[in-house]
Amino acid sequence: MALLRYAEALNAALREEMVRDPNVFLFGEDIGTYGGVFKVTRGLLEEFGAMRVRDTPISEQTLAAMAVSAAMTGTRPVLEIMYSDFMALTIDALVNQASIYEYIWAGQVRLPFVLRTQGGGGVGAAAQHSKSLDVFLTHIPGLKVVAPATPADAKGLLKSAIRDPSPVVFLEHKSLYNLRDDVPDGEHLVEIGKAVTARAGTDVSIFATSRMVHESLSAAAVLETGGISAEVVDLRTLRPLDLAAIKASVAKTNHAVVVNEGWRFCGYTAELSATIMDHAFDDLDAPVERVAQLDMPIPYSEPLEAVVIPTAEKIVAAARRALA
């Protein structure tokens, strides 16, 4: 066990998997000499050399397509896309290429690649560097999508993602890189597709992803002072979704709040709400409450941005509405 920052936990996962498997390689903009703009790949060029740790030109569309075909032909690429906003440039490679081959080629190929990126707002990075475009990825069959909220999960999920035989999109959060917490040493694997109860409770279930897990935990603490026992479930994997965990929690609390940092309309909270409707309607005492980003571009100025991004206060209010 070591106390590591989220970025360091990711770095440890990359290093361990590169040591373990010579076919794992990294590429992306500014990940080599500089060690990544968020310093996740720091030291890896020095350790593994320029063949396996590659700085690239600014060519996201092609880089993503190359990850797909390199994965089909014997290697395990790990591609870093600097901001999730730029994932827009990879959608063609994901939805028209990565998504289809395992199925349409009837199992002739597997696609073991990982596409790491980071998203999220709150730091004044404005409309093109703050978005959470989760559903652009979770809508795509054939992809797995994970979003760790803690350093330990960052390490354990990234190691699992690299070993997964199928494409995994790995969503980090710019405001979590400095979060420090205990991380198991060495072989620590977190299974993809398993949620975890971040805090147990009995009155209302809060299902959250990525940084919103921490906002939800803050919300739960506030709710506690008002006598409300909130359960916070960290979904960890956005696709495939851990339906059993959702059903079990809703069966217990009969009230649900779903939280995701992306836009509300057609966003990830829509699926969570609909999934709960599909599978736990009879357990619900009230409609599922959604907490999401306001449906508008993310403004730069601090007081404006603060209104747009979901917060603990909004989660508290949603839980209270659910229980009203």
Next chain:
Amino acid sequence: MALLRYAEALNAALREEMVRDPNVFLFGEDIGTYGGVFKVTRGLLEEFGAMRVRDTPISEQTLAAMAVSAAMTGTRPVLEIMYSDFMALTIDALVNQASIYEYIWAGQVRLPFVLRTQGGGGVGAAAQHSKSLDVFLTHIPGLKVVAPATPADAKGLLKSAIRDPSPVVFLEHKSLYNLRDDVPDGEHLVEIGKAVTARAGTDVSIFATSRMVHESLSAAAVLETGGISAEVVDLRTLRPLDLAAIKASVAKTNHAVVVNEGWRFCGYTAELSATIMDHAFDDLDAPVERVAQLDMPIPYSEPLEAVVIPTAEKIVAAARRALA
């Protein structure tokens, strides 16, 4: 009034708007000399000349970005993207450019452009030419998204879209182009953001989009023979969604089925289901039933594709489940 095919109705709308406003121009692959692979732009190059009807290189990403900036600077571009699958290439221009400027530049510019495309499966066009990627568009703030199901709406909505001061994505369907129906002559405008009741009913509301409206009408006819009165609401505009129409219908029937041809998980039916939960939970006697594409790549072979795409039978079954 004239009996026109859906493609001809679109053609009439384009021609009329080009006559009305010299700043309207068309561009896209194979739309000029050939008149479009679905023949929607037939005759327009001859009538309006090569300055305003342009065949383009295969460069979707740039073409979409050019539509954005041309719209900001005095013209009204209408861009055709041949298949909705290729919309993946336009997402950057839409989500990182078109989406943001009206808001972040505080009203200094408007973006009156239309991006026409066509999607949908069922004709053996396989995994890269059959998809319905509606949510990639409806999730984006600042865009309007329309999807006419009839020739009259095709004309009326396209004319409204071209006159709209903001970006409109116009979703056509490859299997509707030959659908023939009455279309009002001349100045026929259909308001964006208004649903229409395609068939009135009292027992269950079926909310559907594009070609699925026709499947839903077939389903309603079958349900009728079983004594079930289904109301079919053609949403017509996917964003902004006509919430009043949805609430009114659910208030009447207390049961809802939502139908969209795209994938189910994080798809458009998720938002419809969640919207109904948000706004009409107390009116619901049963969970909203979703009918969508199976979550997998679209296979080529006919018997396989038939399983994957939503059909009238699946809608009938969903309505029966809702009423069970």
Next chain:
Amino acid sequence: MKNAPSTDECVEMYRKMIVVRSLEEKLGELHKAGKTRGPIHRCDGQEAVGVGATAMLTATDYVASTHRGHAHYIGKGLEPYKIVAEIFGRETGYCEGRAGHMLMGCAAKGMIGGNGIVGAGIPAATGMALSIQIQKRNDVAMCLFGDGAAQTGICHESMNIASLWKLPVVFVLEHNQYGLTVHHTGQSSVADLSVRAAGYGMPGAIVDGNDAVAVYRAVGAAVERARRGEGPSLVEAKTYRMVGFSTSDMGGYQKDSDIAAWRARDPIRIAFAALKDMVGEARLAAVDQAAKAEVDAAFEKAFRDPFPAFAPDPASAPYTEVS
């Protein structure tokens, strides 16, 4: 000369071109009879490019193809029977009917694969070449792509990266004068696209795309260079598509005089002329007959095969607990 095909290789290329042509013509007939499903993109007239460019490759070399890939499939050694079965959605097709004519792949033969997104084969081959380089293999990756595809952004990005990293990839541009219906003067700002190679610091060459031997030589040199670790090359093969862009083409944009001129330069005719004195007309006639018989048999057999049964795709499941 180095990179020149042997006589046997020339005969084999001739045979493969006839296989492709027979396949295309049969597909055309079946389409007219209403027996095909979905669009089919024939390559009549372009066979020398696909067949010539792939003739010197091994099964562990990779080829990334396009929507118009039949000559690439046959060139890379795929069997007509399994191709036809795939085109007709049968369980016995290369992909059990799931892929169809445009997206077919055969990993065992290094054909990965057809692609309906114009240009997508270019970064695909570049990524395969990266994979080869990292694994220190001696193989090469090749993409064949059209003059339309050359205008896509991914073409630029891929060529830059391939040259920068000296990847073992060969870019074979099939310049057939058109996108779907857009003439090259309406989509390419320069007539000879190989001039762009200089912008990536790699060799660029133009070759007669209707002469399989010329294609073999030019591409063969590029393949050797790639295998030596010297990086990518661009070979532009000038050719012409003698039929519609797909089975749904309604025509009206190609000049009759152009078609006639190119028909006179039919790649099969050119190959025949070059070979007939070398091997004798009798051998060529036998090759011709056998090739056509193989294609006929492929159709007959495939049409008797069953359609696949539906099975869900576990890799696409949205929930861990399948509901």
Next chain:
Amino acid sequence: MKNAPSTDECVEMYRKMIVVRSLEEKLGELHKAGKTRGPIHRCDGQEAVGVGATAMLTATDYVASTHRGHAHYIGKGLEPYKIVAEIFGRETGYCEGRAGHMLMGCAAKGMIGGNGIVGAGIPAATGMALSIQIQKRNDVAMCLFGDGAAQTGICHESMNIASLWKLPVVFVLEHNQYGLTVHHTGQSSVADLSVRAAGYGMPGAIVDGNDAVAVYRAVGAAVERARRGEGPSLVEAKTYRMVGFSTSDMGGYQKDSDIAAWRARDPIRIAFAALKDMVGEARLAAVDQAAKAEVDAAFEKAFRDPFPAFAPDPASAPYTEVS
């Protein structure tokens, strides 16, 4: 010589470069003091490109900029005060604080606008040029973009389309040797990116990007050409970024000797040397002082301005009936 700036224009470019440099240095200080928000991309050392390239444009000409746009903003005539107010998120900024430093736009001055998606200004300017052509206006569109941006697919697609349609656009490439931290030898397969112009059949030129007059001349010729309806050109200005890629740069990848060599060729120093005999040091000192004072005043005023109040965006409403 045609396209040569007048003495007054040279003095004005000198003034604007000082405005930009003062702005950048002040932003650097405020960042160190923890008073900025979000990343800020300074262009110290590159002022001659942005200022020189835009000096001959009118307000109805358009400029599409980048993440590193301060010299472009000032070059196109935007006021330091409203720029600073925007950078500090004030209601009085060009975009009422909604856009921030990277995405600023001023439609009235034809600056549309900053852009944080690398390369995005290239198709943006191309689309504006299309709009100009369709409206039969006499204006031109210009994009300034980096050597990193030149590797993006949209750069290729845009240049092809612009040349094909003879659009009135000027491509100004600011070759500052780096992407963020990746040296050009790690991202560009050729040293001189202007060689790529030949691949689109348009003129390409290289110019000393630290000499505002040289930039003015080369770009001015391209602007004239575009206005005459003769189509696009590419001008590659060689320069160097003397500070970090943004306020978050942790350094370590630029060579001290390079920085020193380029500092010796500081564009402001070069402009000063060229002007001092023409107009006298006194006039330049006065210009210098006034420019700095203007920037200081801009910061002072902007810091006293209020933050904006939140208002929803009606264009983004997901429902017709607002719920």
